[in-house]
Amino acid sequence: MGRLWHSFSDLAAVQRDGELVIDRGEGVHIFDEQGRRYLDATAALWYCNVGYGRAEIAEAAAAQMRRLAAYSTFGDLANRPALELAERVAGLAPMADPMVFLTSGGSDSIDTAAKLARRYWQLVGRPDRTLFVTRERAYHGMHIAGTSLAGIEANAAGYGTFVGDVIKVAWDSAEALREAIGLAGPDRVAAFFCEPVIGAGGVFAPLEGYLREVREICRETGVLFVADEVITGFGRTGDWFASRRFDLDPDLITCAKGITSGYLPMG
Known part of the structure; x- marks a missing residue:
């Protein structure tokens, strides 16, 4: 084990037994550094809902980062992705007239x-x-x-x-x-x-x-x-x-x- 402090872990056991290092993911599967394939039934920590290796997501993120990586929304400032996302989430939310x-x-x-x-x-x-x-x-x-x-x-x-x-x-x-x-x-x-x-x-x-x-x-x-x-x-x-x-x-x-x-x- 190196310098990574693993969350929710027995660090002594990790030190003793080593880590399972995940190297890549494709769809619902992940692969370790030895090339073994696993069905990721928990979607990592319950978050990878659309699966791994989605090239269109990576490309969209890269394009936005080249244009504007991030900007504050304090005060009257905004950026177009934040405005559009807020509208999209508000439209999906099961609430009357929500704010995001x-x-x-x-x-x-x-x-x-x-x-x-x-x-x-x-x-x-x-x-x-x-x-x-x-x-x-x-x-x-x-x-x-x-x-x-x-x-x-x-x-x-x-x-x-x-x-x-x-x-x-x-x-x-x-x-x-x-x-x-x-x-x-x-x-x-x-x-x-x-x-x-x-x-x-x-x-x-x-x-x-x-x-x-x-x-x-x-x-x-x-x-x-x-x-x-x-x-x-x-x-x-x-x-x-x-x-x-x-x-x-x-x-x-x-x-x-x-x-x-x-x-x-x-x-």
């Missing part, structure tokens, strides 16, 4: 959603609504907010408290959500973060009726519903968004991964 905020990836999107939720309540004169509700088994990235929202204990252990005011409920019980909001007080809860299909926590599809019930609970109590579609977005559940498949009508959607199929980082 671009980020560098899924964890960044979760942090942004958490900030937007709290800021919203402050702006409408309800600054006491600061609590977030998350679920056991939940994975919402590894930035500050996502670590605080972690429903996988190992992902949060050892860091102390980054974002306080987080309540954790059972992943499969709508009644647990209702009770938690009731105990905390609906006027204190800002948002409920929910993966339509739990990903890193074990790949658990929602129980029949669960998503419909938790969405209705959020409507009844005024709690913002944040659909974390970093994994499920862009076709993974058979629709552009799982929120459409399950008729969620969320207040906020986070996405990443499949939006670029990993060819570039974006959320």
